[in-house]
Amino acid sequence: MIDDILKLGINEMANLNFDCYCGKTHKVHIENIIVNESALKDLERVLAGFKDKSIFLVADKNTYKVCGEKIEKELKKKRYNLKSYVFYTNSDLVPDEKSIGRLIIEVPKNTSLILAIGSGTINDICRFISYKLDIPYIIVATAPSMDGYASTVSPLIVEGFKMTYEAVYPKAIIADTNILKEAPLEMIHAGFGDILGKYTSLTDWKLSKIINNEYYCQTTVNLVEKAREKCVENAERIKNRDEKIIRQLTEALIVSGIAIGFIGYSRPASGAEHHLAHYWEIAALRNNQSHPLHGNSVGAATLVVSMIYQLMKDKIPNEIDLPDPEYIISIHEKVGSIYNPRDLGIPEEVFADSIIHAREIRNRYTILQLAYENNLLEKFSKILTEEFY
Ligand SMILES: [Zn+2]
Ligand SMILES: [Zn+2]
Numbered sequence: 349m350i351d352d353i354l355k356l357g358i359n360e361m362a363n364l365n366f367d368c369y370c371g372k373t374h375k376v377h378i379e380n381i382i383v384n385e386s387a388l389k390d391l392e393r394v395l396a397g398f399k400d401k402s403i404f405l406v407a408d409k410n411t412y413k414v415c416g417e418k419i420e421k422e423l424k425k426k427r428y429n430l431k432s433y434v435f436y437t438n439s440d441l442v443p444d445e446k447s448i449g450r451l452i453i454e455v456p457k458n459t460s461l462i463l464a465i466g467s468g469t470i471n472d473i474c475r476f477i478s479y480k481l482d483i484p485y486i487i488v489a490t491a492p493s494m495d496g497y498a499s500t501v502s503p504l505i506v507e508g509f510k511m512t513y514e515a516v517y518p519k520a521i522i523a524d525t526n527i528l529k530e531a532p533l534e535m536i537h538a539g540f541g542d543i544l545g546k547y548t549s550l551t552d553w554k555l556s557k558i559i560n561n562e563y564y565c566q567t568t569v570n571l572v573e574k575a576r577e578k579c580v581e582n583a584e585r586i587k588n589r590d591e592k593i594i595r596q597l598t599e600a601l602i603v604s605g606i607a608i609g610f611i612g613y614s615r616p617a618s619g620a621e622h623h624l625a626h627y628w629e630i631a632a633l634r635n636n637q638s639h640p641l642h643g644n645s646v647g648a649a650t651l652v653v654s655m656i657y658q659l660m661k662d663k664i665p666n667e668i669d670l671p672d673p674e675y676i677i678s679i680h681e682k683v684g685s686i687y688n689p690r691d692l693g694i695p696e697e698v699f700a701d702s703i704i705h706a707r708e709i710r711n712r713y714t715i716l717q718l719a720y721e722n723n724l725l726e727k728f729s730k731i732l733t734e735e736f737y
Contacts, residue, residue, distance in 0.1 A: 358599045370565035374610040380520035387524035394520045401460035405432040411466040411490045443472040444505040467491040476502040479515040489523040491531035492539040492598040498605030529594040537685035541647020545621045546576045547671045548653040552619030556713035558665045568607045575600035583682040620714035623706040624649035631698040651676045651687045696737045703729035
């Protein structure tokens with residue numbers, strides 16, 4: 349049974365529950381995962397049982413245009429009891445106190461289901477509200493831009509700080525690849541960057557397993573690697589928004605979220621590359637500056653972390669396959685995504701500081717911690733800053 353996990357299609361991973369070699373029971377509390385060219389047609393089937401109940405549709409001005417308005421019209425035509433709220437913010441919607449408060453004001457008191465239409469931010473806001481109000485939510489994905497669709501936590505900006513809050517799985521994920529492939533290319537690149545990050549996040553996990561005897565699950569690692577490799581194999585198709593690669597990318601992003609759920613924290617999906625990306629984002633937020641999409645930062649940071657692995661190769665245990673910077677660059681080039689932090693708009697000083705301080709963001713063992721223990725971070729900061737700036 350466990351060995352069959354790797355053969356499951358993404359839809360078959362809904363409701364998964366198995367005892368793993370690692371000693372844990374891994375579960376997926378998502379009732380429906382639908383990723384295909386006509387996933388939207390399945391929405392009504394997923395909504396069965398909510399026909400006479402009150403549904404609260406949430407979108408932003410972009411996702412409302414992409415498919416929110418159409419969904420609203422069709423459900424109303426079929427006499428669903430539906431109320432909608434669309435965020436018409438001038439600047440980018442932020443998952444903060446203001447947007448969460450706004451939804452609390454708008455959500456009807458007897459709501460039975462939240463129908464979220466969007467990607468990262470809408471999903472994070474609705475997941476959090478769903479958890480706090482104990483109302484299930486369904487996400488209709490509009491971009492393959494991050495791995496949070498199947499996650500159980502919401503990163504929110506609270507008093508200017510990015511914090512991760514406990515939340516819940518969606519009841520269903522509806523990912524219509526005909527909608528997803530039309531997403532802005534920058535968002536598709538971001539999703540790909542988040543997947544590229546698994547090269548270094550999984551290496552960091554293995555490093556910590558060897559050095560600290562940290563809990564490790566090979567089944568989860570195999571699952572994420574398989575999904576990642578399918579994307580990488582077809583990377584050059586991204587430029588043409590080919591349906592197949594968009595589906596593989598979306599599946600890999602969902603698998604990454606499922607892997608986080610298996611373990612109970614983000615270890616399989618987030619290592620030093622995420623610490624660097626978070627550091628850059630927080631620095632921008634503090635200075636009221638715009639910042640790249642999460643996955644675009646992660647994609648560039650993956651290259652940086654792979655270079656740190658090379659710089660430290662004498663100190664890395666033999667069992668570890670070093671992430672190869674040339675290979676990471678070659679994938680970025682196939683995709684057409686930005687891999688130099690400077691080109692991504694990360695200020696030089698922020699970049700230099702991030703190498704030294706990003707490890708402080710989270711108490712998690714990564715290559716940055718090993719470099720710190722060997723008193724190498726200042727040196728690496730100089731070398732890498734000269735390399736990129
Ligand atoms: Zn396991
Ligand atoms: Zn990520």
